[in-house]
Amino acid sequence: MSEIIVQNLLSPVVLFFVLGIVAALVKSDLKIPSALSEALSIYLLIAIGIKGGIELSHYSIESVIQPIMGALFLGIAIPFITIFITRLMKMDLQNSIGLAATYGSVSIVTYGAAISFIEKNGIAYEGFMNALVVIMESPAILVSLLLLKIIEKKKDESAYSMRNVGLVYRPAGLIDKEVLRDSLFGKSILLLLGSLFIGLVLGERAVPMVKPLFMDLYSSVLILFLLSMGITTGQRLPEVKKHGVKLLLFGLITPVLFGSLGVVTGHLAGLSLGGMTLMGVLAGSASYIAAPAALKASVPEANPSVYLGLALGVTFPFNLIVGIPVYYEMAQWIQ
Incomplete structure (x- = not known):
C-alpha cells in the first residue's frame, strides 16, 4: 500500500500539482493565464468524452446497464448522506446543500489523474467508464x-401553520428552468456529453483524427492543468482553515467513505479491478466546475x-495523492 502511494506521489502529475501549491504558498508570481486554464479544461473534457464514446461504441446496452444504474445510485445517494452528516455537524441548510451538490457530483481532473494512474500500472478498465462521468455529473x-426546495417548503408550511400569516408566495416549482439548464447543459456536461456522442457515433473511424491530439498528448496537457490547479488550491487553503477542524475532517473522511461506497457499487455492478477503482474515484471526488456554477446561481x-x-483545498489534493491508491487497494481487497 505505502509503495503504491509513494509511486503515485512521485508521478509527474502529482509533483507538478504540488509545485503549484508551493508556488501559491510562497506567494510566487507564477500564474497560469485564465484563458489558458480555460482552454486546458475544455481540452480535458473533450478528450475524456470522445475517448469514452469511442470505447462505448464497442459495447452493447445490456453490458453497460448495471454500471449505469450504479452510477445513478451514487449520484442520488451521496447528497442524502452528505446532508445527514452536515446537519449532524450543525451546519446551516444552504451550506449543507452546497456540500451535498459538490461532493455528490464528480471531479473530471481527479478522474483524469486516476486514468493516468491505472494506465501507468497496466491495469485494464472498461472503456465505458468515461461515459459514467457524464452520468454522475448532474x-x-x-x-x-x-432537497433544498422541499425542506424550505416544509419550513414555510410549518411557519404558516403556526402563524397563519406572513407567508411569502413562491409560484416557482421545486426546480426552476434555470437550474435544470445549468445542471444538464452547463459547459462541462455539454462538452462531455457532446464529445461522448460524437465518439459513440463515429467509433473507430474517429481514432486517426483524434488520437494525435486527444489521446497521445493527454498526459502532458494534464500536467499543465494540474500545475494551474495546484496554484488555485494553494490560494484556497487559508479559506478552509477559517471554518475549523470539523470541516477539515469532513473533507478528508467523506472521500474515503464515498469512495468505499463507489468501489462496492462497482463490484456489485460487475466491473473489473480498474473499473471498480474508477467508480471509487468518481464517488470519492468533489466537483469544482459544474456544481459551483449551479450553486452560484441557485443557492x-x-x-x-x-x-x-473544501473541494479544491482538501479533497482534491487528498484524492490526488492518497485517495486514488487507497481506492485501488480497496478494489483489490474486494475482488
Whole structure:
C-alpha cells in the first residue's frame, strides 16, 4: 500500500500539482493565464468524452446497464448522506446543500489523474467508464437543489401553520428552468456529453483524427492543468482553515467513505479491478466546475469558501495523492 502511494506521489502529475501549491504558498508570481486554464479544461473534457464514446461504441446496452444504474445510485445517494452528516455537524441548510451538490457530483481532473494512474500500472478498465462521468455529473446537483426546495417548503408550511400569516408566495416549482439548464447543459456536461456522442457515433473511424491530439498528448496537457490547479488550491487553503477542524475532517473522511461506497457499487455492478477503482474515484471526488456554477446561481447564500475551498483545498489534493491508491487497494481487497 505505502509503495503504491509513494509511486503515485512521485508521478509527474502529482509533483507538478504540488509545485503549484508551493508556488501559491510562497506567494510566487507564477500564474497560469485564465484563458489558458480555460482552454486546458475544455481540452480535458473533450478528450475524456470522445475517448469514452469511442470505447462505448464497442459495447452493447445490456453490458453497460448495471454500471449505469450504479452510477445513478451514487449520484442520488451521496447528497442524502452528505446532508445527514452536515446537519449532524450543525451546519446551516444552504451550506449543507452546497456540500451535498459538490461532493455528490464528480471531479473530471481527479478522474483524469486516476486514468493516468491505472494506465501507468497496466491495469485494464472498461472503456465505458468515461461515459459514467457524464452520468454522475448532474444527478447530485438536481437532487441537492430539490432537497433544498422541499425542506424550505416544509419550513414555510410549518411557519404558516403556526402563524397563519406572513407567508411569502413562491409560484416557482421545486426546480426552476434555470437550474435544470445549468445542471444538464452547463459547459462541462455539454462538452462531455457532446464529445461522448460524437465518439459513440463515429467509433473507430474517429481514432486517426483524434488520437494525435486527444489521446497521445493527454498526459502532458494534464500536467499543465494540474500545475494551474495546484496554484488555485494553494490560494484556497487559508479559506478552509477559517471554518475549523470539523470541516477539515469532513473533507478528508467523506472521500474515503464515498469512495468505499463507489468501489462496492462497482463490484456489485460487475466491473473489473480498474473499473471498480474508477467508480471509487468518481464517488470519492468533489466537483469544482459544474456544481459551483449551479450553486452560484441557485443557492447564493451558500458560502463558496466552504464548498469550493473544501473541494479544491482538501479533497482534491487528498484524492490526488492518497485517495486514488487507497481506492485501488480497496478494489483489490474486494475482488
